[in-house]
Amino acid sequence: MKRDPGAVPSGLDSGEAARRLARDGPNALPDSGRRRWPRIAADAAREPMHALMVGAALLYLLLGEPLEGGFLFAVVGVMVAMTLYQEGRTERALQALRALGAPMALAWRDGRAQRIPADALVAGDLVELGEGDRVPADGLLLAASGLQIDESLLTGESVPVGKIAAPKDDNAAHAPAPGGADLPWVFSGTLVVQGHGLVRIRATGARSEIGRIGAALGRLAPPPGRLRRETTALARRFALLGGLVSAALVVLLVARGAGPVQALLAGIALAMSMLPGEFPVILTVFPAIGAWRLAHSQVLTRRLAAIEILGSTSALCVDKTGTLTENRMAVARLWRDGVLHDATAGAALTPPQRELLAGALRASRALGSDPMDGAFWRLAGQALPGGGALPAGWTLVHEYGLTPARRALVHVWDEGDGSLLAAAKGAPETVVAMCRLDAAQRTAALDAAAAMAVDGLRLLAVAQARLPAGTARWPADPAAFDFELLGLAALADPLRADIPAAVGACRTAGLRVLMITGDHAGTARAIARQAGLAADGPGAVLSGAEIATLDDAALARRLDGVGVCARIAPEQKLRIVQALQRQGAVVAMTGDGVNDAPALRAADVGVAMGLRGTDVAREAAELTLLDDRFSSLVEAIAAGRRIFGNMRKSMRYVMAAHVPIAGMALLPALLGWPILLYPLHIVFLELVITPACSVAFENEPAEADLMRRPPRPPGDVLFGGRAIASALLQGIWLLCLLGALYGWALARLPEPEARATAFVGLVLGNLALLVSNRQGHGVIRILRTGNPVFWGIVGMALLLLGLAVWLPALAGLLSLAPPPASALAATGGVALLALGGLELRKWTALHPWRHPTA
Template sequence: MPASGPSNRPPLTPPDAPVAAQEPARRSGGLSGREAARRLRDEGPNALPQAARRTTWRIAAEVAREPMLQLLAAAVVVYLVLGDRAEAAMLLGFVALIVAITLIQERRTERVLEALRDLTSPRAMVLRDGRHQRIAGPEVVRGDVIVLKEGDRVPADAWLLSANDLSIDESLLTGEALPVARVAAPGGLAPGAPTRPGANAASQVFAGTLVVGGQGVGCVTATGRNSEIGRIGLTLGGLDPGPTPLHAQTRRLVRVFSALGLGVSLLATLLYALTRGDWLAAALAGITLAMSMLPQEFLLILTVFMATGAWRLSRQRVLTRRSAAIEALGAATVLCTDKTGTLTLNRMSIAELHAWHAGALRGWSAAQDDLPAAFHELVEVALLASEREPFDAMEKALHELARSRLPEARRHPDWRLVHEYPLTAELPAMTHVWSAGDDAHGIVATKGAPEAVGRLCRLPAQELQALRTAAQTLAERGQRVLAVARAESVGTAWPESPLGFQWSLLGLVALADPLRPGVAPAVQECRQAGIRVVMITGDHPGTAQAIARQAGIDSAPAVMTGADIATLDEAALRQCVARTTVFARVLPEHKLRIVQALRARGEVVAMTGDGVNDAPSLKAAHIGIAMGERGTDVAREAAALVLLDDDFGSIVKAVRLGRRIHDNLRKAMSFVLAVHVPIAGLALLPLLLGWPVLFLPVHIAFLELVIDPVCSIVFEAEPEEEDLMRRPPRPVEEPLFSLGAMAWSLLQGGCVLLAVAGLYMGLLRTGIAEGEARASAFLALVLADFGLILACRSFRARLGPTLRRPNQALWLMLGLTTALLAVVLGLPAMRGMFHFAALQPASLVTALALGLSVLLLLDGLKPVGERILARRPGKG
């Protein structure tokens, strides 16, 4: 680049401006940690009253209302009427055991939900012990000094100590849609309690409202129930979003099966009573049949899987705010991601400086030891165009360069920010007006997109083209490029926009932000999984294309810019988003149009965002993903997922886990439906065919001890299958229980039913005693259920690979069940309670052989199952 002469301007100083005193907030070190802890203890947490959490007793009461437990209780009453106290005691023991297992599962789920609630509670930036700390919102106390930035939710009622172009959305409290301006309280903190919103509240902010522009510092005056929102009694968390589609579908399924089961059991009870003349025995038979057909496990499975899935996602640094997102993750077809901080490390450093002089640029590289005086003014003004307390990675890099390379006199720690012009869609540049004390004269600093700053400076066409060419060259190296300019102001009658100042271009700042190490493999994994990765960034097109190449994102045929999007109608945009994977110089409104266009094409869209204006696109996406580190509260509340580390790799891990959760959920549901077929069939067939009753309530209770933990714990812990991320995304309209899935479950369960029913009938016909036949058939059924569990571990893999996949919960469950079964069959007292007789070697071998045969049969039917499951409605 052309060289220019050095610039030896002195440090910027507004004419005749004395050094001002520091802001009140900067004089205050905030509360001490000890004082804050005392106030938290005395006044309580900064939280609104919440619905009572589910205690152990409340969960126990809910369990007692379950139909299965009520049926068991009814069976106990019948046995007591019959005078069979031992049988009643045995059933009561099973009731206690089932209740204990259910309580453990429910409490485990509740602890997971409580941990997630703690993780997702709002955060607040406070000044304590003289330093800034980010704490949980409930830990904010009266007297805390809080720092507010655009996008934050105000954590508590407060008086403003300082404010810079601060505007607040108070619609939550007042219903007024338009934001209101807020200014600092004259003379610092005003005494007394805060007034209500809209009543002389120009220097007050209220808990629950949103900062939609500017920044400020306030002193907390009321928290929790003492705040304005607490007095009104409005709780954001009290709104019930209603059941997700998966919950609604499962509830319908449970209602259908329950109605069917109860209807069949009533008919069977009447049939038994009329044909055999024993109404108490008929009642027991009906209760047994009803228990065998009730699919109460479905809702338990869904609750456990969703709660545990959210917990597993949190361990991958992804918080779940809406459980529907877990359902949608496995169906995602397009993953729209930001660049800075998501694909890159967001650890920016100054790579190069290019000072502008007489229409030409002179370069400096960060590899050089010293910063020549010719570049001091460029860094000085870039620092003034940044926040005092930097949050953005670029501004942190500028502060770091200034601390290490810029003389202290040029850093101006005592200057006062008197006005701010934020970035806008029309002018993507940040502008600050500074004063050294009397506001009569000031220095104006701006930094932003080179083309925007070039227009501000009204450069001649030739110089503007030179600036664009230089920015393009830097961007093609993958660097983020900012232009910096300065102006002067007189008085406090500032123009409506930065265009009203007379600007002088100072040069370009190029920042390097390296790609995250795991991004390229994660993008490749998405490609294998049939998920298209689309990068959407506000950066220069050259920078976007360079990072896309490094990440392995195909940027062909070309990069589309926000300006290009603005010229397209909806139909044309739908065509463009089908082939474009890199969008640059994109504004939030363009993001929303991209999401809507992708959805219109039938894509299932995941979208990342971090700013206030990203909220519409996050809500419009099927899966809105907010940034946890740099994201605003508004973005986090609009999103379904929150990335705690802002890492693209975490999104891909979440997709992988979402697929695993849905896969295992289908396996668990398939197992439950399949396992109820032989249980219900073996309870009904003896009533219809005149055989001795095979099942009594005690047998169903025993089987429930196997089914509940298997479906809710064992299948939830099942590791992912090897081809999980090589499959295409599942169709979003695919129900959890398609006709194919039901047919496959019924086929599996039917095989078990025919095998065990055939064994029972054969044993009875050979003259074996009823008790031994019952014991042999029951043993065969439990062993066949073991085979069903192993078969349901995979819809595709055969037995060998399935057995090699680790699952400690599975083997522990099978071991405990085998031990309990051995006790029931081996101890005479237990055999009596189960109405079993001692098994002869031949009967024992026959039952074991049948169980193994069923396992091999179910494994051999896997190819048939794949064809059944692959069928889609409307296809042959």
């Protein structure tokens, strides 16, 4: 059964669809991936830091100090609440990303085709299926043209199966099992790999075949990314080290005559100080919130692990149409028999030119998102009687789709009286080769195409053939038809206004941009020249025909200096990506079609098009450009660099901050001084560190020269040896100053005042670490860099510190007493000295000493 192109499907009205949706529920499997608050709270309660705090609270109760124990229990509740807020914010960001990435369906509602969320489909809806779509629900095909569907998700068979339309009197209530060719049923979750069709939905959500099988796919969790594995291993090492050192401290204190409970409290404080519990927070919050921010820049992150790769991307392989250009096609010129018509001038078409335009319409689809088809229909609305509408009685009886070997679309029409007409539209060299032309005619047509391509126009040739009446068996190749060349159509697709600036930004950032297109080499060269890409040097343009003659090693060598790849078949994109990767490049690749999926999957970062891309491409990619703009991809790379850099700063700050805390929990015991830090003090410091690392650094703006630096080396880890060494040096410097401060205070002040002096110095030193690690430049510029969250944390830390030292009830809990002015001046001096040393270390790293040469 073939669909009558003139018939408009009825579909449901919105009111009836809403009633069915309320009755049957959304067309979705149960959402098992979302973490709700009871699960988040349970996970937070099992954190080692919280377990240590609960143990300390119980010890305080054993000591007969209910106030301290109750306070610790209250703080545990506050920290769990903070975790709920933080992870709730992260979960809301992830839910927003899921909503943005939710599949859409082209359904007929209220008498017109409209894109609606797939989860809003109901039984009875009419849905258009096209190449690259994922079938949104189970249904019966009412019309089909060359439809091939991959049902491997349900059957395990990797070979696509052909589908046919159901007979008009087919009232089957239940679909057969998936699998098998030439059936009229389609199933939710399967992929359209070729052709198009119209389906009436029969079963949605849990009632679909995939719903009956079970929601196992929704319960599958992706393996942890490289960053999480690295930091988890690092946190385990610190936890093990903290446990061993804490046990040794307890033994040492008991051997020196301390009470067992007091020794245990000191040991718990040391364990808490050495446990970098902030690492999981950083790894959870930064990518999720960063991906949410990217979504506001029209870039959807489907896999959060892609964010860590963006910062090291060194090569961008991009489409021309719709990415560099506006994808706003308009017919600019028509050429027939040597006569050129400027379609933009508004002059009337001659009869031969009207025949050329009508032939292009017969080889176009009336319904669809192809901008070239839309350009022909718009011109026909102005230049042809009836807007080029299909004559009464005409029916599409066969379609030859585009293939890599045949870059042309052919429609075969029954004109209603038994006569058959084949209309072809495609690449000039393909269509011209299908026509019966002599050498002079062929040369004239190809020369005309090349001349128009120099102006950056996209070229299509149009042909038609009359077929014998009653033809029922179609040849495998439409070239067997006796085609007559109707002429050429040149379409203009202007370069996006922001492309030259975006390409310039890539060049400054050390990113190589390679344009890959199926267009004529002349068209590609002209657009590349406008965009600022390398297109005019020797060997700057590489053709698909040349690629076909090269082996993989030769292709990798040939790509040096290439800025444009023209007339590229989809499978050649995969070879280009792999060749660049052999050269050591980290490749981001854009694509929109079914055949682009292998290249998108092979690229380090696959980037699908959100407006014109297929579901297959979007699912193969890590990122989706919701607006199809190249500049959005450049912004995403800048954001990826910022996110990775801020994560590294945050982790460096966390480790540096834990060194003086752990040192001041251990050093007094080793030197025989009064214990400085107990669990309550560690809790206070954690209230500063956790929001600083997860909120202040996540909100830190990008450094001014971020996109003037070369890409990060591919093997560069988030927190490698150099970063760890830097953090340890910072922490040890502050620890030395604080140890000297505490010793000085103990020699001059009573123990509570000395403890308060050292504690104030520890908090101020922590803030010095926070300031110094925010940016790579000097402290004056750092303080001028806008980050209101940072100032909020500084203000809150100073307020809490003031309450802890000068509010008698809280000071009593912490065993502190207000220090004299001289001691406070000493703490301020230590903080300034700490900041000065941190900045000097930074300056020497940026300006290494150089010995003069002889």
